[in-house]
Structures are given as C-alpha cells and as structure tokens.
Amino acid sequence: MPEIQFREALNQAMCEEMDRDPDVFLIGEEVAEYDGAYKVSQGMLARFGPMRVVDSPISEAGFAGLGVGAAMVGMRPIVEFMTFSFSLVAFDQVVNNAPKMRYMSGGQFKVPIVFRGISGAGQQLAATHSWTVDALYAHVPGLKVVVPTTPYEAKGLLKTAIRDDDPVIFLENEAMYGNRGEVPAEEYLLPFGKADIKREGSHCTIVAWGHGCLTALAAAEQLHKDHGIEVEIVDPRSLRPLDIDTIAESVKKTGCCVTVEEGYPTCGMGAEIAAQVQEKCFDDLDHHIIRVGSLDVPMPYSKVLLNHVVPGAQRVAEAVKQAVYFQG
DSSP states (O other), X not given: OOEEEHHHHHHHHHHHHHHHOTTEEEEETTSSTTSOXXXXXXTHHHHHOTTTEEEOXXXXXXXXXXXXXXXXXXXXXXXXXXXXXXXXXXXXXXXXXXXXXXXXXXXXXXXXXXXXXXXXXXXXXXXXXXXXXXXXXXXXXXXXXXXXXXXXXXXXXXHHHHHOSSOEEEXXXXXXXXXXXXXXXXXXXXXXXXXXEEEOOSSEEEEEOHHHHHHHHHHHHHHHHHXXXXXXXXXXXXXXXXXXXXXXXXXXXXXXXXXXXXXXXXXXXXXXXXXXXXXXXXXXXXXXXXXXXXXXXXOOSSHHHHHHHSOOHHHXXXXXHHHTTOOO
C-alpha cells in the first residue's frame, strides 16, 4: 500500500467524491487560489474550477449558512473552517440550523453537509484559535462528530462523511497534517460508530482519539519498555455515534480505564465516556476511571506553557500507573 500524508489522504477523499458526484463542492477561506491554508485542497481549483472549489470571504456565518442552504436543495457541500475556533462565529448555522432542519421539516429536507477543519491547540495558535470543539458539537442531537487519527482513517471517514445525508463535524489537527501512513489505492469507506483497537493490552484500557491517541500510543510504548505494563488503546474514531460497546468490552477485559483528550476535562468527552463506562462496567472496574485532559486554562502561546497545559505521554503514563496501582 502506498504511504501518504494525512493532508493528502483528505485531498484524495474530496477529489474522489467530487469526481463521483457533481453535487459535491468545497467552500472556505483560501481553499482555492491559495491551494488551502494548510495545503489540504492543493490542486483542486485547477482540477475542478472555481464553481466547485470556492474561495469565501472571511464570513463564517455567511458561507456556513450558504452551505446549509445548498445542502437543503440537493448539493453536498464541504465547508472548511480554517480553524474550528472560527466555527464559533457560525454557531447558529452549525448548531441551530444544520442539525435541526430535517427534524423540523418532517423529513422534507436533508442536510448532507460536512464541516471540516482543524480543532485543538495546534502549533502555538494561542487562546482564541486553539479550541478543541469535539465536546461542544457532540452535545448536539443531529450532528455526527468524527475524529480520524491516521491517514487511512482520514480518507475512509471523510468519504463516508461526504456521502452521509446528515451534517457531519469532521475534526482534524494541524500537527497531524504531515503524518504519514498507508492508504489503499482502491476505494474504501469506513463506518461511523465503529471503534478501532489501536493496541492490544491486558492491564489498562486507554480511550483516546485524534492527536490524543498518538500521545496515548507513545505513553503505552513507554510503559511497556519501562515497567512491562501492557495498555490497550481504543480509538472511537467517531464520538457521535460512539461505539461504547467496544470500549466496554475492553474495560471488562482490563479492569481499568483512562480517557485521554486534548479538550478540557470539565463537561468534556472524557467525562461522557467515563459515565457510560461506569454504567456498563461498574462490577468490572478495579479502580475509578481517570480522565486526562488539558488544564482548565486558556491555551497559552508559549511553547513551554502549551506543553504543560496539553497532556503529554508522561502525564498519560502516570495516570495509567495510578489506575493499575503501580508502585515504583
């Protein structure tokens, strides 16, 4: 299988879906003439033209609303937010319009739209550009929330999102765009609501997604090398719908659970997963569920402070050692 970058996998997914379906189009800031702020849409303007790869004004409420309207009349828009922090400007369109129109119209209107872009602390983007929005949008009925970890997942999940008849929030991380991984040359789709076991283990389950999953994998290797602790890592891949059954099956096997997220722990996805695991696995748990997330402060610009706020492999490893009652 060829090995490509995360951003290339996203590009391939969009191009293949635009080749397959003339109703698919991309709109957002700098997606066309500039080839994408992060080069995810590189080459797409030349390939599909300005009617299908559309540079928008700096007006998230405007072009998100345009996308919702286009979806209601049969198009399949991909709306790119340069960062999901900017999606907060379009909160009414994303939260109040897109996910509710099908319900409020009695099924007369579908809203097949994908909102995609970067979420998370990224590369020193400071407080107002560093929102991890997965918990915000997973709270909303009618939205599906997807967070790929590998290039393989980025392509397969994005193709599924584009074909979905309901609005999908597709969250990427700037720090992952250059990551490489194997992606099949033949077409494939990955389903929502089906978690992936990223690493087999017997001592503790870590539930982590996106960039946090990469941190968890690094912590797991460190724990294996230094202490012989074998961690199982479950990556939900989609947070809504959430594959709680696969997570619970892993926790019942290991007896311990740690959640890892780059979002804030207060009312975060880790809290939701912990609650559901507690309901399903109460009699199987040997220790209370431990949540690892970013510190409850605005994201700093300083690299040193940012590394302190966002959980790293060492903090995850310490949580696992606490969960398995490791003394040493």
